[in-house]
Amino acid sequence: MISYLIIAAALVGLDQWVKAWIIGHVALGQTVGFIPGVVSLTHIKNTGAAFSILEGKQWFFYIITVVSLIIVGMLWRDAGKSRWYRLGLTLIVAGTLGNVIDRLRFQEVTDMFQLDFMNFAIFNVADACLTVGVLIVLVYLLFFDGKGAHR
Template identity: 35%
Template sequence: MFWIALVGLVLDQASKLWLLYGFNLGQAGPVEVLPVLDIVLVWNRGISYGLFQQDGDLGRWILAIGTVAATIGLWIWSVRAETRFLAFALALIVGGAIGNGIDRLAYGAVVDFVHFHLGTFSWYVFNLADVWIVAGVAGLLYDGIKSGPNKAAK
């Protein structure tokens, strides 16, 4: 499952690098792709949904170290996974976590750029790493439900 994590990481980083330096999104400004979808530049100094915003170096490093620790734990879990599906879901999360972790180390914040909205409703701004993480967590939930409540007791 190493390849799944690597492909997710490469796609995430390539999209961010292109938008930052190829397209120059910071100066180009928001781009309307569809009436409900814009490409915008948001520097997320927190975690999911912008929670726990960290403006100082200490907070940034705590989040970075937490990301490394969680990623190592998830990778160990994926290597020991009993099914390919579970290993795949964990690899998606690992690839996304590494992608966002690289941003945090390189820029001090995570690069987010996809913005869905409908009328006055605005969904949070996210990136491909976030998509991989959410898909992986959905896979973990599905695996847990599919396995049934008695699996943990064995």
């Protein structure tokens, strides 16, 4: 359990550090190269979710945060010894906390990673944690839950 808390804390710290670095070094709306042809850094503020869905509805995101953390807590209880399942839940917690910190502090989230090879929402470390965490949990629940795959 402690190792998962350390992972979550480290990811939240990384998320907050990257956001602070972007705020301090890249002007709002500015794009700078990062990995040519793959990822650029574009400093934007988002009061909604991906693609600015539900923009300005902070109350909704606070409710979703509380509900998400309760659900993850319930799922954690049932996770048994599955390291992958617990890692997925840990990533979800880290992503949830990383973005809620911004929402509580600034009433918006700082995003920065822009995929240059496709049209996709600009995102941050917390968003990446959430996405990967949800994918891991879904794969586990769909293909491995109850099949003895607890390593």
